[in-house]
Amino acid sequence: MFDIIFYIFGAITVGGALVTAFARNIVYAAFSLLFTFFGIAGLYIMANADFLAVTQLLVYVGGILILLIFGVMLTSRIGTVDIRVGTGSRWVAGIMALGLFAILCAAFFGTAATHTEKSADGKSQVVTSWATHATRPWSGSKWNQDATTEALKPKYGAPDEVKSNEGSSGTSVEIGTLFLTDYLLPFEVISVLILVSLLGATMIARKEPTKEEEAIAESVSV
């Protein structure tokens, strides 16, 4: 059942992306992007990333895509424009894309097959699912998770090794904690980044006053 839903979402994502890439009409392309974003949100939910899924819906579907569609619809006669360019190199591009796809497939399937880790009862087993790999990142490395756990134990008791979100309150609490602990610096730098973007957006988008208007504005303010 889980697999079937996964494939359904996967098909929606890939199908939407294919239509976006190959549509002759930009309106179709914009709308099919909706399916891609929606499918990705579904995949996030299946990977237990509920917060990410909601953000995906809010930001991409609710914000960026709506803006895109408005932009397309408010631009006159854009629907008749053939947006595909450079048909001559389409075969080359196709072959390159397929080649890249093959390399990526080889890389990922190769990874899943060679990775082994210890299960709860101490036996080592081959892990074939990529999703479980990240649960014990430090296994076998110099700094193993156990030392960390030991350090934290007297304070909080042993934290769960595998942070599964099944039946929990979701990932948003953990994301929030990480933002203000491990990822404090990136979190703060992003706020500078957003301020820069705002400043730049106003600087670029604002209508420039003429020389006379500027002179009037200055005389009023002084």
Place this chain on the structure above:
Amino acid sequence: MNPNIINPQELAKLFAPLVKTSMSHFLPETILTVGFLLAIILDLLIKKSSQKKLTGYFALIVLAAAFVTSWMQWQPYVEGSTTWKGGSMIFPYMTTLIPQIGMAVVDNFAVFFKLLISLSAMLIVLMSMLSREVEERGRHNGEYFALLLALTLGMFLMPAATDLVMMYISLELVSITSYIMVGFMKENSRSSEASMKYVLFGAFSSGLMIYGFSILYGLTGTTSIVGIQAVLQSGMEAHTVNQLALWVGVILSLAGMGYKISAAPFHFWTPDVYEGAPIPITALLSVASKAGGFGLLMRFLMFGFPVDFQTGKLLLNWPLVVAVLAAVTMTLGNFAALRQSNIKRMLAYSTIAHAGYMMVGLVAVGSGLFMLAEVRSVGFHKELLPHFYEMSGMVSVMIYLVAYLFTNLGAFYVIMLIANKIGSEEIEDYKGFAKKSPLLAVSLGIFLVSLTGIPLTVGFIGKLYIFSSILTADPITHATPWVWLAVVMVLNSVVSLYYYVRVMQAMFIKQADAQTAPLTSALSVGPDGTLSYSLISKIFIFAFLVPTIVLGVYFQPVVDFTSNVVRFFSLQ
């Protein structure tokens, strides 16, 4: 309630000291952030566009403060000292309490780049104040200087970052600010076009990079590059590393960093952006942004990928990839520069070529790692280590960056002064310029000579050190695997001489045609046809000219200074 959730107050108590120590090592960046915010407020307070330049002076003070506080973080290495510390990790992973991994480090390597970047940012602020292009947009000068501070903050974080997340965000901070700055003259269609192209190429390559990062994270389960190295090290010993997946991840990651340093094949944006941007911004992108990119790239490659101490081999043979890219980059840059008629475009291609030369130094960094591994595998030979440090590619890239800073900024500054008066950047219009302003013509000539790498200029020293680092024989096997790269570099230097000399030929030998004389505004021409420049803009040339010549002869201080840098934090 989830039992995993820790009481926030207890958490705060535990992490407060960590944040406090991190913040004490984070002073230069804090100054820049606060300065950025204050500059915005200052901009709002100043109403008259003629007074907006005040923000520039404020930015200068902030940058100087950042420079001084960075200088205080410098830790000169004392031979045999037991108390010497390579540096400190700031903003470590607090929930796991592993002190070795975190968001950024303050070590001599990062401090060197901070000094270099804040110095060039200060010079750029001064340059911007003398620029006509910037002055024409007087209303926005407040935003201009505020954004310059944010850009400097991003560039400060780039070489210091040791976490993929932090690397990506610092890179984006630099990129997004640069997009805005490039499109600063929005009435000018060239500037807007350049900005648009920059956004599109930038979005594409940072998309590739973040994809590469996600693969690296998937393979190792950590975003810290120190952690990645540890995981790969253990994987290498157990032979469980999937080389193909790792290669895909690394090459995709290189796309984003290669874009920042404008290495082939990610250089397509460079000529258009350099041509369209205001000249001070072009100069900043060509020097400081490139330096930050190199810092990031070096840290990523050196820290991320382990060396097998038994065989002395790197897990990934990335020097080979970098060597091929370096050869392609410099050849492409130099040959494309031959055909340019616009001097800014020509210098854009020349900076691509210079990125290629610096990548040669990066290849030597890789060989240095081989050597270090061999030194360790045959046992600790004390006499070999200084050899490793002084001849390392790391030092050579840094010396090159210092040389490049003064030379390239100087060249762009003179071009800006010329464009201020004649309103043109075409090499055709430089004909007979030596008569119009001998000082400018001679100094531009010296900068171009230094860019070529002719002795008695600092450019020669940079090239020399790159050259010796790449040709240094392995102390154990006595093999020099990169002779072909050195040959490519020499041939490229010869090619580059041609187009640099072409500018000098136009200035000194050719006569200005009467018909096609550039549009010189009547005010700026003196009675005998010379161009008059204000005293301050003339004096400022010497800020670039003096280091270019003095460091070309007396370069030992630079070498000594940079040799301190290679004593890394956690890689000693």
